[in-house]
Amino acid sequence: MAIENQFEYIKVKNLDEVFGLFSRFKNPVILAGGTDVVEFLKTGTLQPNVVIDIKGLDFLKDIRLGNNILWIGAGVTFSELIASEIIKEHFPVIAEMSKTVASVGIRNRATMVGNICSAVPCTDSGPVLSVYKANVITASQMGERKIPIEQWFVASRKTALFKNEIVKGISIQLPEKKQAGCFVKLKRYNGEDLAQVNLAILAFEDYSFRISFGAVAPTPVRAMRIERLINRMKIVPELMEKAKQLVEDDIIPITDIRATKEYRLHMAKVMLERGLNAALDRLNGGGPAYGTSVI
Amino acid sequence: MKKEISFLLNGERRTIEVSPSEILLEVLRDRLGLNSPKCGCDRGDCGTCSVMINRKTVRSCLILAIEVEDQEVVTLEGIMQNGLTPLQESFLKHNSFQCGFCAPGVILSTTELLAKNPHPDKEEIQEAIAGNLCRCTGYSPIIDAVIDLVK
Numbered sequence: 345m346a347i348e349n350q351f352e353y354i355k356v357k358n359l360d361e362v363f364g365l366f367s368r369f370k371n372p373v374i375l376a377g378g379t380d381v382v383e384f385l386k387t388g389t390l391q392p393n394v395v396i397d398i399k400g401l402d403f404l405k406d407i408r409l410g411n412n413i414l415w416i417g418a419g420v421t422f423s424e425l426i427a428s429e430i431i432k433e434h435f436p437v438i439a440e441m442s443k444t445v446a447s448v449g450i451r452n453r454a455t456m457v458g459n460i461c462s463a464v465p466c467t468d469s470g471p472v473l474s475v476y477k478a479n480v481i482t483a484s485q486m487g488e489r490k491i492p493i494e495q496w497f498v499a500s501r502k503t504a505l506f507k508n509e510i511v512k513g514i515s516i517q518l519p520e521k522k523q524a525g526c527f528v529k530l531k532r533y534n535g536e537d538l539a540q541v542n543l544a545i546l547a548f549e550d551y552s553f554r555i556s557f558g559a560v561a562p563t564p565v566r567a568m569r570i571e572r573l574i575n576r577m578k579i580v581p582e583l584m585e586k587a588k589q590l591v592e593d594d595i596i597p598i599t600d601i602r603a604t605k606e607y608r609l610h611m612a613k614v615m616l617e618r619g620l621n622a623a624l625d626r627l628n629g630g631g632p633a634y635g636t637s638v639i
Numbered sequence: 640m641k642k643e644i645s646f647l648l649n650g651e652r653r654t655i656e657v658s659p660s661e662i663l664l665e666v667l668r669d670r671l672g673l674n675s676p677k678c679g680c681d682r683g684d685c686g687t688c689s690v691m692i693n694r695k696t697v698r699s700c701l702i703l704a705i706e707v708e709d710q711e712v713v714t715l716e717g718i719m720q721n722g723l724t725p726l727q728e729s730f731l732k733h734n735s736f737q738c739g740f741c742a743p744g745v746i747l748s749t750t751e752l753l754a755k756n757p758h759p760d761k762e763e764i765q766e767a768i769a770g771n772l773c774r775c776t777g778y779s780p781i782i783d784a785v786i787d788l789v790k
Contacts (some may be wrong), residue, residue, distance in 0.1 A: 345681050346662070352640055353659035353705050375706075383682055385660070397706060423695070447770020448748060450683055452695040453702075490641030506742045534685045604697065 345386045347623060355397040355611060359510070362396055366508040369394040374510055376419055377453040380462045381445075404513065409434060411516040418458075418511050423449035434518060436450035441472045443635050444529045447535050457511050461498065461565070463503045464538075466602075469495060470564035471526055471544035471556035478516045484509040497563035506571045522549040524626035526619040528639055530611050532602070540603040543615045547623040551576050555616070557576040560595035560608055567594040570616070586618075588613040615639055644708040648673075649717030656703045664688045664699040667714065675715035676745040679772070686773035689744035690714045696744075696751045715743040726750060726788060731777055733784035737775035744771045748783050758789050 351368075356362050365372055373392035375381050376399060384390040398404060404419035407428045414435060422442040425431050432441050445451055445459075445468050459469040460480065473493045477614055480491045482505060491504050498504055505511065525546040531537035531599070542558040554574045555567040569590045597608035618638040625631025632638060645654040649670065657666060667673045667690065669784050679687035688700040691713040718724060723731070726749060736742045745768055752759055752767035759767070764785045765778075773781065 346665070347660035350640065350658070353642070353703065355706075355708075375703075378703070378706070379698070379701050382662070386662075386681070395703070399706070443766075446683075447686065448751070448767055449686060449689055449696045449698050449744075449770050453697050460762055534766070535772075549668055601695060 347382075349385065349388065349391040351392050352394045352477045353397065354394060355400050358610045359401070359512075362398070362510055363508070365394055365396055366484075372396055374461075376420060376455045376458045379454040380452050380458060393505060397512075404490065406513075407431065409518070413520060414516040414517075415513055416456060417513040419455060419509060420457070420513075421455050423448070425456060426451070428634070432634075433487065434550065435476065435516065437472050437527050440525075440634045441468050441527040441529075441544065444468060444527065444531075444637075446541075450536075454464060457514060460493075460514075461503060461511060463497055463501050465500050465562055466539040466542065466559035467564065468527075468529065468539060468542055468558065471542055471558040473514065473516070474564050475544045475554040475555035477515045477554075478514050478521070480504075481512045481515055482506075482509045483512050488512070490515070494510060499505055500562040502637065519546070519548070520629070521552075523547060524623050524631075526623040526626065526638065528615040528619040528622075529637075529639060530603075530615060538602065539631055541608050541612050541615060543596070543612070543619050545619045545623045547620070547627050549627065551578070553620075553623075557595050559574060560597040560612060565595060567591070569594050574620075580620075583630070584617055584620070589618055611639075646707045646709060646710040649713055649720065655704075659705050660701060661704045663690070663702040663704045663707060663712075666704040667699060667712075671678070673714050673716055676783055677740060679740070680702075684772070685741075686744040686748065686768075687741055689747045689771070691747060691751065691762065693752070696747050698756045702703060715746055718746065722751070724735060726753065726785070727782040728779070728787040733777060733780045735780040735785065738771075741771055741773040741775075745781055747772065749781075753785075753789070759785070761786060 372394045375397045404417040406417040409430050409525050422445045426440040457467050470580045477491045480496045481487045511543045524595045530541045539559045544556050546554040558564045591613045599605045622638045641655045641656050641658045677687040679685035681697045683701045689696050690699045
């Protein structure tokens with residue numbers, strides 16, 4: 345399919361150049377991996393008059409850990425996250441999630457920052473960044489902003505990013521307490537499918553939990569009621585049943601082409617139970633290896 | 640707004656004038672005469688348009704041609720410049736393809752896999768080709784061919 349809308353293409357060499365283009369052009373679009381952007385250009389969802397390619401900005405390719413803060417630059421692809429020793433060792437749920445994103449050919453190109461900028465309800469990055477309490481770092485001519493991930497997702501496909509602002513990367517404080525986690529993704533087949541429901545869990549050594557669901561509301565949602573119920577508790581079968589009941593209060597799934605509301609709700613409960621069990625087993629040194637699907 | 644770009648295509652430096660809205664897949668097929676990448680779903684789902692950029696498989700239907708300036712692009716034609724590769728021989732031996740529409744993408748995906756991981760297990764092979772849809776042979780003979788080659 346050809347792109348009908350015509351635009352200028354500029355591959356920038358520094359951020360100042362980006363800001364200059366922001367003031368010169370009315371309707372700019374930032375291009376990193378392009379796996380969403382080029383699709384949106386084809387369908388006409390995006391009709392920019394300039395496409396600003398940031399792949400030449402080497403400083404956006406960093407994955408680094410310093411002063412206990414992880415930095416993931418806006419140019420980092422899912423394949424690079426999977427290959428990173430830092431991610432594998434300290435943030436295994438990010439690696440586990442990244443392996444479920446589409447297929448190798450997409451992951452070689454698609455970036456995590458692009459994923460949260462597209463901000464579709466079924467974003468796989470969203471729930472994981474939510475349980476790690478990530479911050480989104482943006483830049484404009486006015487300076488930088490640090491936006492907590494809960495405030496980042498505003499609505500379906502809407503973020504807190506201002507016009508004339510660009511995302512530089514994502515920062516995450518290394519959790520102080522020992523912890524383990526799990527990412528569970530329900531989909532129809534491997535290789536390309538978007539999530540029908542997804543779920544990220546972190547379980548800490550003091551048995552506090554962070555739980556976030558995706559694809560069951562306009563934005564990723566923290567399951568606060570469930571967290572309050574099970575925090576600092578031993579999850580005996582009766583408590584697990586109560587937690588599963590609370591799923592109905594924490595999420596608001598809809599029926600669409602990928603699944604019905606009823607199926608999503610039912611499976612969210614199954615996923616919660618299996619995800620919690622896997623996270624707790626991993627916390628205690630056992631459980632399935634990261635990257636093994638529990639569903 | 641057309642721009643002249645230059646890039647390495649199958650080992651050869653090529654220069655071509657493109658407009659920013661031209662898709663890499665269409666430029667490769669319609670203007671540079673390379674027919675191995677094919678248009679299937681045209682939205683990144685099916686893998687038939689796979690090419691390699693800087694030795695990684697990508698979806699040429701989701702890339703602007705202008706993005707590959709100064710990059711290294713390899714298509715199936717480039718992989719087999721010196722004849723069939725051992726991997727292709729193994730696909731032939733196992734009758735892995737019928738219509739062949741998915742073959743270029745599958746060959747590139749498995750070539751990338753073997754470059755990174757010379758002895759993949761069955762699960763790793765399945766994961767590597769999970770983004771390449773095949774409607775003829777049901778994947779088994781494709782996977783068998785790779786297993787046979789690396790055993």
